[in-house]
Structures are given as C-alpha cells and as structure tokens.
Amino acid sequence: xxxxxxxxxxxxxxxxxxxxxxxxxxxxxxxxxxxxxxxxxxxxxxxxxxxxxxxxxxxxxxxxxxxxxxxxxxxxxxxxxxxxxxxxxxxxxxxxxxxxxxxxxxxxxxxxxxxxxxxxxxxxxxxxxxxxxxxxxxxxxxxxxxxxxxxxxxxxxxxxxxxxxxxxxxxxxxxxxxxxxxxxxxxxxxxxxxxxxxxxxxxxxxxxxxxxxxxxxxxxxxxxxxxxxx
Numbered sequence: 001x002x003x004x005x006x007x008x009x010x011x012x013x014x015x016x017x018x019x020x021x022x023x024x025x026x027x028x029x030x031x032x033x034x035x036x037x038x039x040x041x042x043x044x045x046x047x048x049x050x051x052x053x054x055x056x057x058x059x060x061x062x063x064x065x066x067x068x069x070x071x072x073x074x075x076x077x078x079x080x081x082x083x084x085x086x087x088x089x090x091x092x093x094x095x096x097x098x099x100x101x102x103x104x105x106x107x108x109x110x111x112x113x114x115x116x117x118x119x120x121x122x123x124x125x126x127x128x129x130x131x132x133x134x135x136x137x138x139x140x141x142x143x144x145x146x147x148x149x150x151x152x153x154x155x156x157x158x159x160x161x162x163x164x165x166x167x168x169x170x171x172x173x174x175x176x177x178x179x180x181x182x183x184x185x186x187x188x189x190x191x192x193x194x195x196x197x198x199x200x201x202x203x204x205x206x207x208x209x210x211x212x213x214x215x216x217x218x219x220x221x222x223x224x225x226x227x228x229x230x
Contacts, residue, residue, distance in 0.1 A: 005029045007037040008052040020105040034058025052078040068094035074115040091197035096158040119157045132167040148206045166226035175223035
C-alpha cells in the first residue's frame with residue numbers, strides 16, 4: 001500500500017486525480033496549498049507527492065524547497081503549458097518530474113507508478129548488489145548510499161538513478177534523450193532541459209567546483225558521461 005499526496009488549490013483537479021489514481025494499492029491524501037501539504041507530510045508516511053506550482057498561501061516551489069530539507073520523497077509537479085520557467089525551477093530545487101495540464105489519465109498513472117517503483121527500489125536495497133566507483137565518487141547499491149570524497153551525499157531517487165546509469169557505463173556518452181528514456185521510461189519530450197537540470201543538481205552535490213566538474217562531464221552536442229579516468 002502506497003500513500004500518495006495530491007496538492008492543488010483547485011478541488012476539481014484534486015478530485016480528477018483521485019479518480020485517475022483509484023487503485024487498491026494507493027491511499028490518497030489531499031491538500032489545497034503548500035502549507036497543508038507540509039502538514040500532511042509531517043504526520044503521514046508519504047511515498048509520492050503530486051503538487052501544483054501556482055497555489056495561494058505557499059506555492060509548490062516553496063513547498064518543494066521545504067520538503068527537500070527533510071525528505072527525498074518523489075515529487076511530481078503539476079504545471080500549465082505556460083509555466084516552462086517554473087518547471088525548470090521546480091526541477092532545480094528537487095522535483096523529480098512534472099506533468100502538464102490538462103492531464104492524460106494514462107500518463108498520470110504511468111508516471112506515478114514509475115516514480116514509486118524507483119523510490120521503493122532505492123530504499124529496498126535489492127536491485128543489484130555492487131559498489132560503483134568513479135574517482136572520488138562511490139555508489140553503494142546495496143546500502144543505497146553515495147559518497148563524494150568520503151562524505152555521504154543525499155540524492156533524490158531520480159538523481160540516484162541517473163548517477164548509477166552513468167557510473168555503470170563509465171566513459172559512455174548518453175544523450176539527454178537516452179537518459180530520459182531510461183530513467184523516466186517515457187518519450188523524450190522536453191528531455192534536454194529536464195536532464196540538464198538534474199545533471200547540474202548532481203554536480204552541485206558531488207563536484208568540488210560544479211563549473212569545472214572532475215567526474216560528470218558534458219560532451220558538447222552529444223550528451224553526458226561519467227569520466228572513466230581521473
């Protein structure tokens with residue numbers, strides 16, 4: 001049984017999403033602004049958050065920042081087509097994905113299942129028993145722990161999966177489209193910006209100087225790789 005929090009100031013949208021996610025495996029919670037969302041998260045074990053960006057009292061971006069101070073629970077932002085800059089900002093502060101209004105019920109269900117599966121596998125420690133190393137970065141896929149130069153680093157489930165993909169294939173260049181398809185299991189619409197934001201976030205957490213990364217390299221015009229030799 002998984003607990004999903006739906007947060008939107010429009011009750012019709014909350015009710016629609018509850019219909020889309022009517023599944024025996026889900027317990028659904030609701031909130032109508034960022035503050036209410038934080039209150040629910042503080043008292044319930046939430047496995048995924050669906051949250052609107054534009055809300056009164058506390059918007060989704062501010063709530064996202066507060067959530068990431070204490071939790072790596074997957075967050076999917078609910079956005080309007082005109083909110084491209086807010087989508088990127090949301091990914092920058094730690095959101096895992098976004099869904100654009102109006103919603104496709106099949107897409108909502110698929111993205112929710114994908115994020116929950118990744119989150120639970122990340123905590124279960126049963127994907128592949130191995131330790132990956134790339135220079136000063138070490139990823140323990142048994143303990144689900146990442147360290148950089150000996151210091152433990154907290155990653156979101158999406159960041160973890162991107163890093164693991166690159167570390168499992170050190171030296172191989174993955175295009176943003178390839179990364180998006182492998183990690184999100186979805187068609188690569190908007191993949192350039194989405195992947196770029198997550199790579200930047202990883203660099204900020206793992207590199208001494210994110211502007212001159214030692215490990216997470218960009219190959220201009222082609223994609224990203226984890227540098228095999230250092």
